[in-house]
Amino acid sequence: STSTQKAAESAQTKPAAKPDKVTIMLDWTPNTNHTGLYVAKDKGYFSKEGLDVQIVPPSSQGTVEQLVATGKADFGISAQEQVTDARVQGLPLVSIATILQHNTSGFASLKSKNIQTAKDFEGKTYGGWGLPSETETIKALMEKEHADFNKVKIINIGDADPIASMSKGSIDLTWIFYGWEGIQAELAGTPLNMMWIKDINPALDDYTPVLVTSEKMIKEKPDVVRRFTQAVSEGYQYAIKNPDDAANILIKNAPEEDQKLIKKSQAWISKQYQADASQWGVQKASVWHNYAQWMFEHKLLDKMIDTNKAFTNDFLPKA
Amino acid sequence: MLILKDVSLSYQDGGKSVLDVLKNINLEVETGKFVSLIGPSGCGKSSICNLIAGVEVPAQGDIFLEGRSIKGVPGQVGYMPQKDLLLPWRTLLDNVALGSDIRREDKRQSREKARHWLDRFGLGKFAEHYPHQLSGGMRQRGALLRTFLFGQNTLILDEPFGALDALTRREMQEWLLNVWSQSRPTVVFITHDIEEAILLSDEVVVLSHSPARILDKIHVPFSRPREQDLLLSGGAINIKKHLLDLLNGKRNV
Amino acid sequence: MLILKDVSLSYQDGGKSVLDVLKNINLEVETGKFVSLIGPSGCGKSSICNLIAGVEVPAQGDIFLEGRSIKGVPGQVGYMPQKDLLLPWRTLLDNVALGSDIRREDKRQSREKARHWLDRFGLGKFAEHYPHQLSGGMRQRGALLRTFLFGQNTLILDEPFGALDALTRREMQEWLLNVWSQSRPTVVFITHDIEEAILLSDEVVVLSHSPARILDKIHVPFSRPREQDLLLSGGAINIKKHLLDLLNGKRNV
Amino acid sequence: MPFKSGRFQKKWRDSIPTIVFLVICLALWQIIVSYFKLPLWLIPSPIDVLKAFWNTRELLWAHTLTTLLETTAGFVLAIALGLAAGVAMVLSPLIKRLFYPLLIVSQTVPLIAVAPLLILWLGYGLLPKIVTVVLVCFFPIAVSLIEGLEVSDDDLLNLLKSMGATRWQILYMIRWPNALPSFFAGLKIAATYSVMGAVIGEWLGASSGLGVYLTRSSHSFRTDQVFAAIVAITILSLFYFVLIAGIRRLALPWLHTKED
Amino acid sequence: MPFKSGRFQKKWRDSIPTIVFLVICLALWQIIVSYFKLPLWLIPSPIDVLKAFWNTRELLWAHTLTTLLETTAGFVLAIALGLAAGVAMVLSPLIKRLFYPLLIVSQTVPLIAVAPLLILWLGYGLLPKIVTVVLVCFFPIAVSLIEGLEVSDDDLLNLLKSMGATRWQILYMIRWPNALPSFFAGLKIAATYSVMGAVIGEWLGASSGLGVYLTRSSHSFRTDQVFAAIVAITILSLFYFVLIAGIRRLALPWLHTKED
Numbered sequence A: 001s002t003s004t005q006k007a008a009e010s011a012q013t014k015p016a017a018k019p020d021k022v023t024i025m026l027d028w029t030p031n032t033n034h035t036g037l038y039v040a041k042d043k044g045y046f047s048k049e050g051l052d053v054q055i056v057p058p059s060s061q062g063t064v065e066q067l068v069a070t071g072k073a074d075f076g077i078s079a080q081e082q083v084t085d086a087r088v089q090g091l092p093l094v095s096i097a098t099i100l101q102h103n104t105s106g107f108a109s110l111k112s113k114n115i116q117t118a119k120d121f122e123g124k125t126y127g128g129w130g131l132p133s134e135t136e137t138i139k140a141l142m143e144k145e146h147a148d149f150n151k152v153k154i155i156n157i158g159d160a161d162p163i164a165s166m167s168k169g170s171i172d173l174t175w176i177f178y179g180w181e182g183i184q185a186e187l188a189g190t191p192l193n194m195m196w197i198k199d200i201n202p203a204l205d206d207y208t209p210v211l212v213t214s215e216k217m218i219k220e221k222p223d224v225v226r227r228f229t230q231a232v233s234e235g236y237q238y239a240i241k242n243p244d245d246a247a248n249i250l251i252k253n254a255p256e257e258d259q260k261l262i263k264k265s266q267a268w269i270s271k272q273y274q275a276d277a278s279q280w281g282v283q284k285a286s287v288w289h290n291y292a293q294w295m296f297e298h299k300l301l302d303k304m305i306d307t308n309k310a311f312t313n314d315f316l317p318k319a
Numbered sequence B, C: 001m002l003i004l005k006d007v008s009l010s011y012q013d014g015g016k017s018v019l020d021v022l023k024n025i026n027l028e029v030e031t032g033k034f035v036s037l038i039g040p041s042g043c044g045k046s047s048i049c050n051l052i053a054g055v056e057v058p059a060q061g062d063i064f065l066e067g068r069s070i071k072g073v074p075g076q077v078g079y080m081p082q083k084d085l086l087l088p089w090r091t092l093l094d095n096v097a098l099g100s101d102i103r104r105e106d107k108r109q110s111r112e113k114a115r116h117w118l119d120r121f122g123l124g125k126f127a128e129h130y131p132h133q134l135s136g137g138m139r140q141r142g143a144l145l146r147t148f149l150f151g152q153n154t155l156i157l158d159e160p161f162g163a164l165d166a167l168t169r170r171e172m173q174e175w176l177l178n179v180w181s182q183s184r185p186t187v188v189f190i191t192h193d194i195e196e197a198i199l200l201s202d203e204v205v206v207l208s209h210s211p212a213r214i215l216d217k218i219h220v221p222f223s224r225p226r227e228q229d230l231l232l233s234g235g236a237i238n239i240k241k242h243l244l245d246l247l248n249g250k251r252n253v
Numbered sequence D, E: 001m002p003f004k005s006g007r008f009q010k011k012w013r014d015s016i017p018t019i020v021f022l023v024i025c026l027a028l029w030q031i032i033v034s035y036f037k038l039p040l041w042l043i044p045s046p047i048d049v050l051k052a053f054w055n056t057r058e059l060l061w062a063h064t065l066t067t068l069l070e071t072t073a074g075f076v077l078a079i080a081l082g083l084a085a086g087v088a089m090v091l092s093p094l095i096k097r098l099f100y101p102l103l104i105v106s107q108t109v110p111l112i113a114v115a116p117l118l119i120l121w122l123g124y125g126l127l128p129k130i131v132t133v134v135l136v137c138f139f140p141i142a143v144s145l146i147e148g149l150e151v152s153d154d155d156l157l158n159l160l161k162s163m164g165a166t167r168w169q170i171l172y173m174i175r176w177p178n179a180l181p182s183f184f185a186g187l188k189i190a191a192t193y194s195v196m197g198a199v200i201g202e203w204l205g206a207s208s209g210l211g212v213y214l215t216r217s218s219h220s221f222r223t224d225q226v227f228a229a230i231v232a233i234t235i236l237s238l239f240y241f242v243l244i245a246g247i248r249r250l251a252l253p254w255l256h257t258k259e260d
């Protein structure tokens, strides 16, 4: 069982004199995007690496990027869009691993609305999260199909339940993570039309969410970053192999949440973590570059950034 | 006819014991008569006024006005409390016209009337002042005028002239006698000034120390209209002496 | 020696015109003397008290106590205002001991002293009552006791006996004469009762209608200790007549 | 006239220390930010904020108008409801017993918890924002009013009763003027919160308004714009606050003849 | 003793209509939800909420303890600060002129806007939650207190002045007791908001507390649990409210000898 396993593992490694305390701030409420982290904590992967990790959920989407940039949190979960935006504004953020190899998000709408292409967005109400990347993406998409962006009503829906908002008819479409909101819609028996981001344009198949830290961490405590990434990687690999068990660990750590949802979501998402990649977490320079380039071309970025500074694969375990 | 029948009143004394204030008070005031109440401080005079005004309810007994019980029924008599109680947010003029406002009478008319009377009371200049800008005697006159303009057939006046100097007091007494003789309301009048009681009343009721009982009721036989000189007459001096003795506890009844 | 020198006071009359209340008042009160002020209602007696007590500042002139200017300096004299002004959140006992609290004296001791005096004033039973549970006369006696226990060498008493019946009033007068003759404070005493003024004072100061001027200062020559009977003497009756005439405006000075 | 301008001058003179103090604070802030070269995204300097304010002035103005509309509507509604509730509860003890607990309970519900539900029920129009403003403002108004209406001088109440005044007359002749200071204290609290209420409402779901400007700026790491938004919100709130203070002066003349 | 139990019984009898009313409301809610078969995500029925409450009772209790701790610490701190600010401002007009405007301005800043800054400065321990509680509670307390301290009977103030009382003595002998009713009105408002403040603080970033329970439930679409959380928050707030009301009774004996 877990306890004997733990004992065995800690016997193997050197008795860490004093574990390094690190914190990681999530991007949202704990969900199956984060399973690996909880597995790593629960299974003792962190302590094996001599780390004492505190996982801090922000309860709502917020300000991870600033916190990581200032060093208030050592690590964080963010997304490529935000990291790109943040770096444009000068935040010294670096992505050290991608949790999902492909973008599992997309524009969702009720089947009954029959929204198939960006052209259909005209006259509709979009409920978003208040991110600049959303409006920009939608704008770019629609311009490509010669649709009039001004005919879309953009609304911030903040913390409201997007699926319920659509069922109620307050909004027509929204941007969801299929692994969470999409699965919920399945469970609720609400058939959705998904316009996957990655299908719209290969350049948009960006990494989301990603594991980030600050340039300062990398410079001053590369060892901690390495050990951390190591353990997280192990955690996600466990989750890939044992979706059911991993789901239970998440449930244990977020007992307030819907178990059925977590189970079903985990079963779906475990297959997506590594997907077609050689290794969990690796990021391709092209993905980073293409996305930024596309944004810049559509005048969504003020200036082009050196995307190679925005991410690194250096801390992933050597295969 | 105003009748207090076997009226008793007591207060919960800070939650501990019971404080008897009035015990079996029986009092009859004929309609149109002027009756003064005198008695030692704290004996329960103001309490009697509160009972008649209907803002307090006796523990026992009943109160009748013209045959109807007015126990606990406010609004039947004109009442001038011992504290002047002008409303701090109303000017003197508006305070004096309060009764008309309560009766929803025409504002302009009531203000005109109030202003007329304020002039007569020598307060015309102060009509637009708020109470905190007035002297003690001015406030008291304002309160009296308010009660008078409220215009009931029964008036309960609790020490209306306490804060007035001798001269103003005499003027006010004369004014009161004058308006009283014109419309003949029933008046229950509280005073500490025995001469005042004699000068104004048809009857003076003397109350004992707390719990108050009625020590004596003295008929004042002088004919009206009365002048201040009356107080120098032998009859008045006799009554005065009798009252003083009663208050001093020298005379038993 | 308490000296008011050329003191004037006026109020902004509701923002419109200026209301002159006092005009060039000159008054000297020798230390240890008992001086009464009388005058028509609203003439400015309370205003004079406020000035001496330091809670108001004269527009002109100055006020000296024992040679030092006390213009606008509160806390130099014991002051009993016309309204009783007991603190609603303090029991009678605590109200009476207010002065000791302000001077940060020992609580237990001051309460003992206050209780002793309340007993003497016939208020012992009401020590734990809040002001709204007391009669008008009781509150006034409480306020007087508070001023007295505050224990200053100069006392300003603004109508201290206005709400008392004849008997209690006489008792209080006797008490006042008694404590005064023991410690001989300087007293400025306001009253509407001319007899009271004659009985108690060394000097009676008569004020005119507003704006107040001093009409006359009358020396009261009777020896002390004085008894109530003194008022029946020819000298007293003369003084009384003189004062009445002054107030009635019949006599020019 | 000379009297009035005198008072005006006095007001000015009185506020000099405040202004000096504020200027010193701002200067200090500017110096610290410049000296330590703090990055813009962490904390902008006052000049950065001013620039952001100026650069986005048209946008900001458009958003401000939305918020102004929501706040005004909500505030007026909250006052009306607060008055109605206060008066009803003081006139009828039964109503008070039934609804006062509910009033309290309703306030303990955290806005951010019901906000998503509100949106779900009311949609994304103006309505939910006005409702949040009302929710935020109603309670301080109603509670202060009720407390004020209830603490009245017993003697005055008895006097009016003795004059046969109806409950309603006692209410508006005694309780109401007596409650005004407390009522205005409540209004001041409500005024300060009103704009915040609208911003929360917008943060829940909106397409325009200062809350939207705020979240968008925050999510694109434009801390200077975030501060500009905060400044705008503050100015707006102060506007309401000053308005209330002014009305208070007019509504309580008997206190002001004392204070002058 | 019989007197006390009599009052207790009276209290009970007085609250019967409230309880009946509440039960009717709940029943109506249940019936409407059942009758129209409203989906859980839109609005759960009271029974659903009760079930959610019961099923997660241990979890809820653990979270409640965290929130309780934060709220209590913050509330106590807010009272202390409110008192200090109120007293300082009444004693010194200069302090008032300098800080009162700032106090107002500080309140107009929407919490959700500064929240990120708060964490940035204070980390995500207990501290930022306590600070949000203080921010939410301090203002109503301070404003009510200041308003209460300032509106005092001029005659009483003059009396104490004439007795040579120091400013400080005038403060605690006259202004303070006179301000108590208003102060308690402020405390009541603060008490109702206190738990909400903690929940907002938790929403910024926390691993335990009712706010965490709330968002997790909301983000995993458990509307029944959202309502259970709201109920828990409400109960907690009412606890504070009742506490304050009780203390008020003890602190204002001169009003209660009147009311009884």
Ligand SMILES: Nc1ncnc2c1ncn2[C@@H]1O[C@H](COP(=O)(O)OP(=O)(O)OP(=O)(O)O)[C@@H](O)[C@H]1O
Pocket (backbone or CB within 6 Å): B126, B129, B132, B133, B134, B135, B136, B137, B138, B163, B164, B165, C011, C012, C013, C019, C021, C040, C041, C042, C043, C044, C045, C046, C047, C048, C082, C210
């Ligand atoms: N705050 C104020 N504002 C304006 N006028 C005032 C103010 N206080 C007093 N007055 C005016 O000053 C005059 C004198 O008042 P004061 O109280 O001194 O009279 P008084 O002699 O004590 O009268 P009384 O015997 O009736 O008590 C009055 O005309 C009064 O209206």
Ligand SMILES: Nc1ncnc2c1ncn2[C@@H]1O[C@H](COP(=O)(O)OP(=O)(O)OP(=O)(O)O)[C@@H](O)[C@H]1O
Pocket (backbone or CB within 6 Å): B011, B012, B013, B019, B021, B040, B041, B042, B043, B044, B045, B046, B047, B048, B082, B210, C126, C132, C133, C134, C135, C136, C137, C138, C163, C164, C165
């Ligand atoms: N609310 C109350 N609670 C308790 N006791 C009270 C209350 N009101 C009055 N009393 C008591 O009732 C008694 C009578 O008071 P009342 O005011 O009737 O006296 P009074 O005859 O008018 O005296 P005065 O001449 O001094 O005005 C007093 O002993 C007083 O303490």
Ligand SMILES: Cc1ncc(C[n+]2csc(CCO)c2C)c(N)n1
Pocket (backbone or CB within 6 Å): A027, A028, A031, A033, A061, A079, A105, A129, A131, A175, A176, A177, A180, A181, A208
């Ligand atoms: C499970 C999960 N659900 C919703 C969000 C909120 N969110 C923030 S940005 C964005 C759009 C895609 O970038 C969405 C859906 C999240 N972070 N994780």
Ligand SMILES: [Mg+2]
Pocket (backbone or CB within 6 Å): B045, B046, B047, B082, B158, C135, C136, C137
């Ligand atoms: Mg009386």
Ligand SMILES: [Mg+2]
Pocket (backbone or CB within 6 Å): B135, B136, B137, C045, C046, C047, C082, C158
């Ligand atoms: Mg006077």
